[in-house]
Structure formats: C-alpha cells, structure tokens
Amino acid sequence: MNSSNGNGSMSTASSSGAWNVTKCNKAETALSVLREHKNEFDIVISDVHMPDMDGFELLKHINSEMDLPVILISADARKQVVMKGVTYGACDYLIKPVRIETLKNIWQHVVRKKARNTF
Numbered sequence: 001m002n003s004s005n006g007n008g009s010m011s012t013a014s015s016s017g018a019w020n021v022t023k024c025n026k027a028e029t030a031l032s033v034l035r036e037h038k039n040e041f042d043i044v045i046s047d048v049h050m051p052d053m054d055g056f057e058l059l060k061h062i063n064s065e066m067d068l069p070v071i072l073i074s075a076d077a078r079k080q081v082v083m084k085g086v087t088y089g090a091c092d093y094l095i096k097p098v099r100i101e102t103l104k105n106i107w108q109h110v111v112r113k114k115a116r117n118t119f
Helices: 027-036 055-065 079-087 107-118
Strands: 002-004 009-014 020-024 044-047 070-074 092-095
Touching: 020 027, 027 044, 027 055, 044 055, 055 070, 055 079, 079 092
Parallel strands: 044 070, 070 092
Antiparallel strands: 002 009, 009 020
C-alpha cells in the first residue's frame, strides 16, 4: 500500500515473515500514523536527522503518548548526541552504517518491552 497525505508519503510492506514494516518519509506523518494505529506497532526505528522534525523530538512525542520502544539511527557517533538519545528514552542508538547482524537483534527490544508490561 502506498499513500500520501500532504505531510509526506507512507508505505507499508509485508513479507512472508511475521514483520510488517511501515515507512514514513516525514516524522509528522509517522506520528500521525502511530496515533491513529496506536496498538498496531511493536517498535519505532527513526533517523535522528529528518526534514520536518528531529528524531529526538519525535522520540519525546512517542514516549509521552505511547508505550513503544524507539531505536534512533544516525551517522552522528558523537558521545553527546548518543547520550541525548538515551537520555530522551531511546532503547538503542545505532550508528550508520548499521550491520545486518544488529538489525537481526531488534526483536529483543520488543520482547523486553512486552515483558516489562506483563509484570
């Protein structure tokens, strides 16, 4: 499915595996989709640098409105930037280029979050 609502484009892809991925080109679009479908997402992966809102601002909105693990991704490996992401509540901060082995372990963040919510 591809759609555009003026705030940026969104696309959803489904593979033969258990993951459905929704990609948004703008943070405002992502936030709108997340708000409309709060219980349909398990994790958010966001770039730190986006055209309409930085990843830290998006992270603040998500943390205040939803209970989702957020992973930030950036080529910026400066310690103060990484620490800002962690301080704002990101469950991980990945440095580009991201290795495929790292991506294969993202499910662990979802399991941890669900386990915390169970107790």
